[in-house]
Amino acid sequence: MPGKCAFNISWLSKDRYKLWLETEQENDQHARCKLCKKSFDVSNMGEAALTSHAKGTKHIQHEKTARDGLPIxxxxxxxxTTARPASxxxxxxxxxxxxxxxxxxxxxxxxxxxxxxxxxxxxxxxxxxxxxxxxxxxxxxxxxxxxxxxxxxxxxxxxxxxxxxxxxxxxxxxxxxxxEISRQIGYVMLFDESLNHELQRKQMDLHVCIWDGGKVRTRYVGSEFFGHATARDVVDKMIPVLEGIGVKNLVQLSMDGPHVNWKIFDMLQKEVLGDVNKSLLNIGSCGLHVIHNAFRDGCKASGWDIKHALSSLYWLFKDSPARREDYTKVTGSDTFMLKFCSIVGLRTSTSAPEHFSYGHMCRHMLKRLLEKISQSPNASHIKK
Structure with missing residues (x-):
């Protein structure tokens, strides 16, 4: 004699069942397993019938296959999204x-x-x-x-x-x-080789510089490995990567200065010229170094000794909690100068107006501190 239990629609939302359970259209006292392709009665045992079916050897095998076979x-x-995946x-x-x-x-x-x-x-x-x-x-x-x-x-x-x-x-x-790279109007490819001590092979890391919302971003693309790393070997490894992200948008090849890299540049220049009929921009081996050196020479030509001024603003508050507290009380700002490096000054520093504003606030703080000291009971001792 059939029981009174019927299929409960809430079972379909439970994690343990939803991969394989579905309703039986013709009978609400039966359930159907999509994996085993069979129906079974739930009228007597209710949900326990689902648990009993799930423990079956064939069902366990089918479920394991289904879970392992799900695509990513x-x-x-x-x-x-603003960037839709290509089909x-x-x-x-x-x-x-x-x-x-x-x-x-x-x-x-x-x-x-x-x-x-x-x-x-x-x-x-x-x-x-x-x-x-x-x-x-x-x-x-x-x-x-x-x-x-x-x-x-x-x-x-x-x-x-x-x-x-x-x-x-x-x-x-x-x-x-x-x-993302293929949508860019232009990008710069950066590469550098070094010995991978773990693999005992030469490793060439490839990065790209792209323009993103008013900023230049550097993204890692991949690595290639060599035994011999002649100019021909490097170019042969680099070309498939460039073809994958779009050679036509390549603007410049950025690298360090060894002569072998200049040969790589010449060989790649010929490849790009033959494929897309364009020449790469040549402003030196590394565009960053060229721009940084131009900035450094401009600072020297001005005669303002900007390098030491910016460096001193950093070291003035380095490891000095008391000065930092005084600066914050006087100026109301808790932003302090980053460490300035003259070699890569454009990357490690903020804009010039911010530097000058920071220096002005430091002068204001020192002036207030001197006024405070001059009014203290020990001011005459300090003056001496």
């Missing part, structure tokens, strides 16, 4: 990035279509912890949150975290970077 796209929401092979069309003015990192938003535990594993793998710290973290979460089904299902050891980042999250972020 399933764990991201599709929301309106085509290898692109991710239903993943989105939320960026705020105060946060330059990319925020991954779990989608409701993905299992909550798998989404949590992706977020954890991308949280910048070391992979070894992920070992046994699932058991820890189960102890910390015994009432959470997500914590109970969480499984993300060091190997799985590395796999998720390497083959899931990283390619997506790389595609965002490539798309």
């Amino acid at each position: 796209q399933a764990f991201f929401n599709s929301t309106k 085509g092979p290898g692109s991710v069309s239903n993943m989105s990035v939320v960026a705020t003015a105060k946060q330059s990192t990319l925020n991954v938003i779990p989608a409701p279509t993905a299992t909550a535990a798998s989404a949590a594993e992706i977020l954890w793998a991308d949280s910048h912890y070391s992979y070894n710290s992920c070992s046994n973290v699932g058991g820890l979460f189960s102890r910390m949150f015994p009432d959470s089904e997500i914590a109970r299902q969480f499984r993300c050891g060091s190997t799985k975290a590395a796999y998720l980042n390497t083959f899931g999250v990283a390619p997506y972020f790389k595609s965002l970077l490539v798309r």
Whole structure:
């Protein structure tokens, strides 16, 4: 004799069932498993029938296959963004990035279509912890949150975290970077080689400088590894990277000064000229050094000794809590000078008007302190 239990629609929203459970259209006292492709009776046992079915050997195997086979796209929401992913092979069309003015990192938003535990594993793998710290973290979460089904299902050891980042999250972020660079009117490629002591190979790091909202941003693109690193070897490694982000938008090649790098510049110049019929801008081996040196020579020509003035403003308050307190009381400002380096002065300093304003406030503070000292009972002793 059939029982009185019927299918409860709220079961569909539970994490333990929503991957495989669906209603049976013709009978409200039955449930259907999408993975096993079979219906079963819930009229007598109710929800316990779902639990009983989930413990079956075949169902466990089907569920494991389904969880492992979910693509990385399933764990991201599709929301309106200013930069929409491009369609085509290898692109991710239903993943989105939320960026705020105060946060330059990319925020991954779990989608409701993905299992909550798998989404949590992706977020954890991308949280910048070391992979070894992920070992046994699932058991820890189960102890910390015994009432959470997500914590109970969480499984993300060091190997799985590395796999998720390497083959899931990283390619997506790389595609965002490539798309951002390809939209630029122009960009500068920076490269430098050094010995990787761990791998015992030469490592060439590639960066790009792009214009972003009135500022120049430097982004890491990737690394290439060599045994021999002749000019031809470097160019052969660099060209595929440039083709991926768009050779036509390349403006300049920035590098340090060895002669082998100038040969690289000449060879790459010929490649770009042949591919897109344009020449690279040549203002020296490193554009930053050229501009910084021009700024330094301008300071010397002015005769104002700006370098020592800016450096002194920094050291005046360095490791001096008393001076900092006096400065804040007198001026009402708690902003202090950054350390000034004459070699890269444009990067480590703020604008000239801010420097002059800061120096004026320092003079005002010293003047007030001298007035205070002159009015103290020990002023005559100090004058002597």
